[in-house]
Structure formats: C-alpha cells, structure tokens
Amino acid sequence: MNNTSADAPRSAAGPGGTGSPDPRVHSRENLRAASGPASGRSSGRPSRGSSGRRRWTSADLSLIAVFAALTAVFSVLPGVPLGAGVPITLQTLAVMLTGMLLGPWRGAAAVGLFLLAGLAGLPVFSGFSGGLGVLAGPSVGYLLSFPVAAAVAGLLSGLVLRRPRRARAVLLFAAALATSFIVVHPAGIAGLMLNAHLSFPAALAADMAFWPGDVIKNVFASVVAVSVFKAFPSMATPGRGSR
C-alpha cells in the first residue's frame, strides 16, 4: 500500500492528502481530535491502520493484544491429529485470521507480539514450549515469517474487502493461500535449510508435508473471517477502501 497519505486520515484530508506537504500532520491532528474524551465511540471503532506512522488508540492496542493471545491459544490447543503423527495446530489459521481481521499493520503487530512473547520464554509456540531455543529449531523460518504473513494477508484481504461482497470467502481464501505460498513456505524452507541443514529438494519435500493441512486451514481462516465480518460489520469497513 503505497498511497498511505490518501488512506490515513478518517475525515477531511481524504483525497486531498496527496497535495498537502506533510500528510502525516493531518492524520495525527485528526486522531488527536478523534481520541478526545468526548468521542469515546469513535476511539472504540476499529480504524483499520493504513499508515504505520499513525498512533494506535487504546481500541487498537486491545485488538492487537487479544489477537496475539488468540494466536497463542490456537498454537497450544491440541490440534487436529493428521496422519504420520504430526498434530496440526491451528497456529497458521490464527496468523492469517489476524491479518485479515486487523489489517496489515495491526495484524503484523499482533503476531509480532505473540512471537516476542514466545521468544522471551512464554510457552506459546506449538511443539516446543517457547524461549529462544526455537531460533535453533527447524521450524524457525515458519515462525519468523508469521508477522510478515499477517501483514501480507492484511494487505491482500484489504483489496478483497474493497470489492462488492460477492464471493468474499473465496477471494479471502485466495488471499490467504497466496500469502502462504509467497511468504510462509519459502521462509519455512529457508529455515529448514539453515537449521536442519537440509538440501533444497529435501527441505521442499519436508515443507510439502504441510501443504494439505495448510490449504484446509486457509479455507477455515477465510470462513472464520467472513463470520466475524458478519458479526462485526465495522471490522470490514472503516479506513479500508474509504478513498
């Protein structure tokens, strides 16, 4: 998203933002006005972060915190047992869901917070319990790619949500699947090659074991996202597509 200046402000400086010398000033002023005590409703409204520079409101922070926690919970809950004794957790489902629901910036922040808490020693990763040890483990590429994946899923789903509502679940699924194969799997393969010292074909073969589960999880990430957008329509609207 390179047109941050046109997206950032919620009100006045919409399309005109491109003409102003420093659009960031506009958006910050708007936010200061919006987060005053008199307009509690507006700060409770999730404003889809479209500019990384914008300060987050307490509503944003709480969404980030809760979705970091949700990613942790989906990671440690006993997963769906798949063949070959590899229990598939819902971790990547939570990562994609977080990106789709919170948008690129807040989504990346939420998943990044989850990652930091896990690296600091909170046992929130699936399989291994957490701590800096995972950096030496074979799954490090997947883990480190998650914040980027949430950001990319947020960007792509932002494009989907601008369109009319038709076939939204299918398009969101396509966005999640594209994210998986652009971000998560290449990073995972790199991690396998680096830490497990596998050759590229071997790493690719190991990675392919996750493909079926991943496709299924992406289907469900989009199904869950559509349900949440139905329950909270405002999650799909403000700040996104409001050019």
Place this chain on the structure above:
Amino acid sequence: MRRAAGSADLLGAYRPGNSWLHAAPLGLKAGALVVLSAAVLVLRSPAVVAAAAVLVLTAYATAHLLRESWRPLRSMWPVLLLLGAFQWWASGWEAALLVPGNIALCVAAARLLTLTTAPQVLMDGLVSLARPLRQLGADPERFGLTLALMLRSIPFLLGSARDVRESAMARGLERNPRALTVPVAIRALTVPVAIRAVAYARQTGDALAARGIGERI
C-alpha cells in the same frame, strides 16, 4: 506429548529456587545464552558441542534442575530422530550427531533461562528491550500495556475455547459419523472463539478508553 493446555501451563516452565542461576541478572543469563548458541551454531564442531553440552549440564546441575535437562527431548525426539536419520543418509554420521545435537543443546540452554527466571521478570526484560528504541518512536509504556493485556487475555480465551469445545461435545459433534466431521469440528470450534475474542477486545478497548489508559498524551 503436551499436557492438555491449561492456564497454569502458560505460566511457563519456571521452577522457583535460590541457586546462583536463579539469582543471576536476566541480562547476564540472556547474553550467555546468545553467545553459547551462536558459538555452537557457527563453529559446528563436535568438540565445541561436547564442551557446550558439559557446560549446560553443569549449569543444570548447579541449579538443582538436572532432572529437567532432558525434558525438551520428550516432545522433540521424533523430529530429531528423523533429522538425524536423514543427515546420516545424506552426509554421514558426523552430521547425524551434530545437527540434532546442536538443536537439542540450544533448546536445553534456552529452557534453562525460562526455568530459572520468573515470567514477570522475563516480560519486564522484554519491555526494557524496547527502551533504547524510544528514539525511533517506540513507546515502552504502551508496549508493556499491550503485553500485559495479551497475557491477561490468554486465560480468558483458553476458557472460551474450552467452553465452546464442551458445548460442541454436548451437541454430539465429535461423534458425528459424517465424513466431513473434521472440517465441521474446526469450524464449530473456531468461529465462536474468534467472535468472542473480537467482542472481548472491544470491551477492553472501551474500558481502557473510558479510563484514558493507553491513549497518547
């Protein structure tokens, strides 16, 4: 296999004690861990790994935690075994010992940090890492607030997931004979949890905003 995840599990592996490792400052322990792991991973020689293993085991022993040292292996051994077998086939016995050994050693060393440091101290350490970034626009206070909110939300979400699972079982979902049982189950378990999570986040956000917490000053 993991135990069924309860909120007690998520408090981490901390074992209270009064050894020198428990008393050592977090920064020192984390620094030593980083140096040790980097040395093992970069040098990649059996002698270094053996020396580091002796060092780590000594640290476990002097912290009176020797019984904990093999515990990560309990969940990791299938992966390590597979990896060792592949490396043996692909590049000989040295790699077959070295690659899984490195991983096990680094995980064990990192676990020692978690074992001997209270979770609160770990999280405070994480927040203090953000302090030097203040110049770049980071806000350690808001970071700490968000981290605390996350930790507080985990028990709620675990409870919510358990409730949803129990009500699904009460509806007979897990005994559903249809072929689509797994997808149906995933959906029935995830959608309510996600919706409750958003509702919870909004309540918390409203409560914070009403008290003026976390807003910029």
